Amino acid sequence: MPSASTITLNSPLDMHLHLRDGDMLQNIAKESAKTFSGGIIMPNLVPPVCTKEEVVAYRARIRDAIGDETFIPYMTLFFKPEYDHAFLESLREEITAIKLYPAGITTNSEGGVSGFDIETLRPALEAMSDLAIPLCIHGETNGFVMDREAEFVPIYEKLAQAFPKLKIIMEHITTKASVDALERFENLYATITLHHLLITLDDVAGGMLQPHLFCKPIAKRPEDREALLQAALSAHPKVMFGSDSAPHPREAKEACGCAAGVFTAPIALQVLAELFAKHGAIENLPDFISNNAQRIYGITPPAKKIILEEKPFTVPTSYGGVVPMYAGETIDYSIREVMDG
Amino acid sequence: MPSASTITLNSPLDMHLHLRDGDMLQNIAKESAKTFSGGIIMPNLVPPVCTKEEVVAYRARIRDAIGDETFIPYMTLFFKPEYDHAFLESLREEITAIKLYPAGITTNSEGGVSGFDIETLRPALEAMSDLAIPLCIHGETNGFVMDREAEFVPIYEKLAQAFPKLKIIMEHITTKASVDALERFENLYATITLHHLLITLDDVAGGMLQPHLFCKPIAKRPEDREALLQAALSAHPKVMFGSDSAPHPREAKEACGCAAGVFTAPIALQVLAELFAKHGAIENLPDFISNNAQRIYGITPPAKKIILEEKPFTVPTSYGGVVPMYAGETIDYSIREVMDG
Numbered sequence: 001m002p003s004a005s006t007i008t009l010n011s012p013l014d015m016h017l018h019l020r021d022g023d024m025l026q027n028i029a030k031e032s033a034k035t036f037s038g039g040i041i042m043p044n045l046v047p048p049v050c051t052k053e054e055v056v057a058y059r060a061r062i063r064d065a066i067g068d069e070t071f072i073p074y075m076t077l078f079f080k081p082e083y084d085h086a087f088l089e090s091l092r093e094e095i096t097a098i099k100l101y102p103a104g105i106t107t108n109s110e111g112g113v114s115g116f117d118i119e120t121l122r123p124a125l126e127a128m129s130d131l132a133i134p135l136c137i138h139g140e141t142n143g144f145v146m147d148r149e150a151e152f153v154p155i156y157e158k159l160a161q162a163f164p165k166l167k168i169i170m171e172h173i174t175t176k177a178s179v180d181a182l183e184r185f186e187n188l189y190a191t192i193t194l195h196h197l198l199i200t201l202d203d204v205a206g207g208m209l210q211p212h213l214f215c216k217p218i219a220k221r222p223e224d225r226e227a228l229l230q231a232a233l234s235a236h237p238k239v240m241f242g243s244d245s246a247p248h249p250r251e252a253k254e255a256c257g258c259a260a261g262v263f264t265a266p267i268a269l270q271v272l273a274e275l276f277a278k279h280g281a282i283e284n285l286p287d288f289i290s291n292n293a294q295r296i297y298g299i300t301p302p303a304k305k306i307i308l309e310e311k312p313f314t315v316p317t318s319y320g321g322v323v324p325m326y327a328g329e330t331i332d333y334s335i336r337e338v339m340d341g
Numbered sequence: 342m343p344s345a346s347t348i349t350l351n352s353p354l355d356m357h358l359h360l361r362d363g364d365m366l367q368n369i370a371k372e373s374a375k376t377f378s379g380g381i382i383m384p385n386l387v388p389p390v391c392t393k394e395e396v397v398a399y400r401a402r403i404r405d406a407i408g409d410e411t412f413i414p415y416m417t418l419f420f421k422p423e424y425d426h427a428f429l430e431s432l433r434e435e436i437t438a439i440k441l442y443p444a445g446i447t448t449n450s451e452g453g454v455s456g457f458d459i460e461t462l463r464p465a466l467e468a469m470s471d472l473a474i475p476l477c478i479h480g481e482t483n484g485f486v487m488d489r490e491a492e493f494v495p496i497y498e499k500l501a502q503a504f505p506k507l508k509i510i511m512e513h514i515t516t517k518a519s520v521d522a523l524e525r526f527e528n529l530y531a532t533i534t535l536h537h538l539l540i541t542l543d544d545v546a547g548g549m550l551q552p553h554l555f556c557k558p559i560a561k562r563p564e565d566r567e568a569l570l571q572a573a574l575s576a577h578p579k580v581m582f583g584s585d586s587a588p589h590p591r592e593a594k595e596a597c598g599c600a601a602g603v604f605t606a607p608i609a610l611q612v613l614a615e616l617f618a619k620h621g622a623i624e625n626l627p628d629f630i631s632n633n634a635q636r637i638y639g640i641t642p643p644a645k646k647i648i649l650e651e652k653p654f655t656v657p658t659s660y661g662g663v664v665p666m667y668a669g670e671t672i673d674y675s676i677r678e679v680m681d682g
Contacts, residue, residue, distance in 0.1 A: 144563055145547040146487070205546060206486040208598040209555045218546055222485055256595045257549040 005310040006336060007273045007282060011301045013293045014039035014268070016136075016171055016191045016242025018261070019062055019073070021045050027320030028247050029065040031266040035335060037290070037301035038072035040136065040242065043099055044108040048078035052091035059094075070302050070340045076136065081113065081120055085127035096297060097134040097169070102152075105140050106216045107246070107260060116155045118162045125159070129166040134189075134297060135159075136169045139178070140217055146201070149217050150177040160185035167296065172196065172244045174217045176227035182238050189296055191242025192228050194271055195262045195325060200225050211258040212323050215246070218260075233276060235284035240293040243268050247322040263324045267315055270333040271326070273308045277333075305339040346651040347677060348614045348623060352642045354634045355380035355609070357477075357512055357532045357583025359448075359602070360403055360414070362386050368661030369588050370406040372607040376676060378631070378642035379413035381477065381583065384440055385449040389419035393432035400435075411643050411681045417477065422454065422461055426468035437638060438475040438510070443493075446481050447557045448587070448601060457496045459503045466500070470507040475530075475638060476500075477510045480519070481558055487542075490558050491518040501526035508637065513537065513585045515558045517568035523579050530637050532583030533569050535612055536603045536666060541566050552599040553664050556587070574617060576625035581634040584609050588663040604665045608656055611674040612667070614649045618674075646680040 017039035019029045032039055041062065043049035049058055055075050062073040074096035077083075083098075101112035113121075128135055137159075139152035156178075160168055170178050170190040182188055199219045204210050213219070231239045245268065246261025253259060264271075269289070276285040294300060313334040315326040358380035360370045373380055382403065384390035390399055396416050403414040415437035418424075424439075442453035454462075469476055478500075480493035497519075501509055511519050511531040523529055540560045545551050554560070572580045586609065587602025594600060605612070610630070617626040635641060654675040656667040 144541065145543050146562070200485065202486050205555065205559055208600060209550065209552055211550055211552075211597055211599075214546065214550045221487070254595075254597050256552055258552075259549060 007277070007285070007308045007333075009269060009286060009289055009306045009308065011037035011304050012269055012289045012306060013037060013241070013301055014243045014245070014265070015240040015293050016040055016042065016193070016244045017265070018042045018044070018244070018246045019065075020247060021058070021061065024247055024249075024322075025061060025065045028263075028265065028322060029062055030067070031319055032245070033066040033068065033071035034266075035269050035306055035338060036071060037304045038074055038299070040097060041073045041075055043076045043078040044101065044106075046108050048108065048111055049076070050078050050080060052094055055091060055094045070304055072301055074297075074299065078111070079113065079124070079135070080111070081124050083124040083127065085123075085130065088124075088127045088131055088133065092131050092133065095133065096299065097136050098128060099136040099138070101138050102140060102142075105142070106138055109138070116158065118158065121159075122162075125163045125166055129163050134167040134169055136171050138171050145218055146220065149173070149175045153177050153181050156181055156188060157185060160188050163187075172217060172242060173228065174220045175224045179227040179231050182231075182236065189238045189240070190231075191240050191244075192232050193242060193244045193262075194264045194268050195219070196225065197229050197232055197275060198271075211253050212325065212327070213262060214258055214260055215244070215262045216260040229279075232288050233279050233281040233284060235287035235292070237287070237292055238296070239288065240296060241268075241272070241289050249321050250318065250323050253323060263319070263322050266319055266324055267326055267331060269306060270308060270313060270331055270335065273333045274331060277310075303341050306335065307337040307339075308333045309336040311336070348618070348626070348649045348674070350610060350627060350630055350647045350649065352378035352645050353610055353630045353647060354378060354582070354642055355584045355586070355606070356581040356634050356638075357381055357383065357534070357585045358606070359383045359385070359585070359587040360406075361588060362399070362402065365588060365590075365663075366402060366406045369604075369606065369663060370403055371408070372660055373586070374407040374409065374412035375607075376610050376647055376679060377412060378645045379415055379640070381438060382414045382416055384417045384419040385442065385447075387449050389449065389452055390417070391419050391421060393435055396432060396435045411645055413642055415638075415640065419452070420454065420465070420476070421452075422465050424465040424468065426464075426471065429465075429468045429472055429474065433472050433474065436474065437640065438477050439469060440477045440479070442479050443481060443483075446483070447479055450479070457499065459499065463503075466504045466507055470504050475508040475510055477512050479512050486559050487561065490514070490516045494518050494522050497522055497529060498526060501529050504528075513558065513583060514569065515561045516565045520568040520572050523572075523577070530579045530581070531572075532581050532585075533573050534583060534585045534603075535605045535609050536560070537566065538570050538573055538616060539612075552594050553666065553668070554603060555599055555601055556585070556603045557601040573629050574620050574622040574625060576628035576633070578628070578633055579637070580629065581637060582609075582613070582630050590662050591659065591664050594664060604660070604663050607660055607665055608667055608672060610647060611649060611654060611672055611676065614674045615672060618651075644682050647676065648678040648680075649674045650677040652677070
């Protein structure tokens with residue numbers, strides 16, 4: 001029987017996850033599947049996932065890498081303005097959402113959207129609205145790195161206003177400006193990563209430079225982190241956990257010209273438990289980690305019970321060649337048991 | 342005879358220079374001596390330079406590494422609040438300035454000042470004022486990385502007001518806030534690096550992470566760079582060039598947890614010529630690169646004439662194991678000739 005120092009989570013969901021492909025997929029997908037019931041799988045492969053066949057084939061490769069049925073890969077399509085109603089209807093059953101990347105803004109986003117002209121986007125977005133397909137957006141402009149997300153907020157708002165029945169998810173928000181935008185439009189939602197609840201630019205570049213904490217959007221200011229933390233800890237009903245866990249090989253992270261992304265999948269639940277417990281908000285973790293996402297997306301993930309306990313866990317220095325956040329450090333919570341069904 | 346596409350500089354000075362010690366000193370000191378007439382040598386060795394004997398011995402090691410007399414190492418002492426008038430008088434002839442580091446703020450600054458209580462600092466700073474020893478300050482607080490310098494400006498102002506005859510040099514300024522402070526107190530001066538005239542945080546962390554552009558103070562916002570550029574290009578009479586050229590071995594820069602510092606000594610004059618020429622301000626470069634410093638510090642460096650020409654130069658990928666700024670890239674100006682005397 002769980003003692004007072006355990007925390008039980010039901011069907012955790014990771015609403016923003018990069019599982020990659022090939023060897024990397026084989027290496028790391030099972031780390032998410034161990035402790036999560038499902039995740040929104042980002043489509044920014046090379047080439048990006050843009051057709052029904054590609055969605056179906058990618059899902060099959062993910063299932064093959066995971067090897068069990070207790071984790072649902074909720075698939076997404078890489079947004080293109082030319083998608084029409086007939087096309088989207090033909091693959092509606094295969095996808096949970098569509099992900100929009102501004103062109104050139106992050107890893108493998110070269111084929112993304114370069115302008116946000118409403119009339120250009122209208123056919124695709126009205127079709128999505130009609131088919132109740134949520135639109136996930138990586139919201140950054142090409143501006144100065146600390147301003148990119150805040151500069152994108154007016155674009156979120158323009159889209160939210162033009163397509164009031166379209167659910168728009170502001171992905172991996174990092175600023176107070178984005179948190180504030182949640183209140184202004186009913187159809188705006190957000191995911192927040194683990195690392196943006198924990199770090200600011202100080203942790204990346206305030207002491208020595210820390211490539212393993214370098215991510216896009218870059219970690220922002222203390223007041224931004226505070227706004228994110230308050231939204232998560234208070235179980236804001238429009239906010240979901242999305243790790244943006246983004247593995248790169250150690251060589252790519254430690255090289256000159258390091259790639260952006262923090263790998264948190266294997267330790268996300270343990271660290272979230274520690275964070276919420278520390279702030280006396282553990283009763284709100286189920287909403288952040290699963291309930292809000294189920295309601296917003298209208299999904300019912302497989303039943304899975306994760307029992308975490310307050311017991312030190314030393315994070316491995318590598319998972320299949322990928323360095324996780326807190327590599328080699330000791331965190332306060334461990335996974336005691338995972339029960340399916 | 343120099344053609345129209347050449348630029349002649351007389352006795353360039355680098356008013357903020359790290360020459361290190363040991364093998365590194367042997368490797369890189371001559372790169373500054375080739376094209377500069379002198380430089381203010383920073384004292385943050387391990388242990389820092391704090392006595393007359395240490396100053397004299399360090400100068401001798403620098404001269405030995407350089408091997409000629411056409412470059413003057415203007416020596417500095419590492420500031421400690423316990424320095425008194427008699428001590429400073431005893432080594433007045435050996436030093437050109439004293440450098441103050443807030444504790445723990447940059448490379449080898451652990452023994453620096455932790456509080457800025459005027460009465461604690463008064464004996465040492467009044468002695469410096471009396472002996473006309475300029476005070477060079479690395480002005481950063483322990484605050485958020487983008488705010489550290491602006492947060493230090495009130496400390497600069499407090500010192501400037503309390504010691505009105507003390508020349509205070511705000512070293513390697515990176516913000517509009519510091520440029521603005523120059524106007525408010527007669528006894529505040531500043532150095533500006535090459536890299537802070539060229540880059541913003543975007544260049545360090547806006548695309549891939551670029552450890553070779555990681556420095557302290559960190560590169561700031563576009564409007565900050567613009568303010569620095571205007572001060573330099575207009576030959577602001579209180580502003581001097583100080584490269585803060587800070588070599589680290591390639592391994593230390595490209596490692597996880599990269600050290601702060603950009604190595605610009607070998608290419609500084611060429612790139613400054615290009616920058617000032619591009620902005621139509623070449624006639625102001627002599628003030629920025631030498632005349633202002635001679636007047637502010639009251640020094641007369643060895644006569645040395647540097648003829649630069651508009652001719653592509655491919656920057657070596659390494660100088661003795663140290664990666665310079667623009668490594669492997671082609672810049673527009675070359676050193677054509679250096680004439681002593």
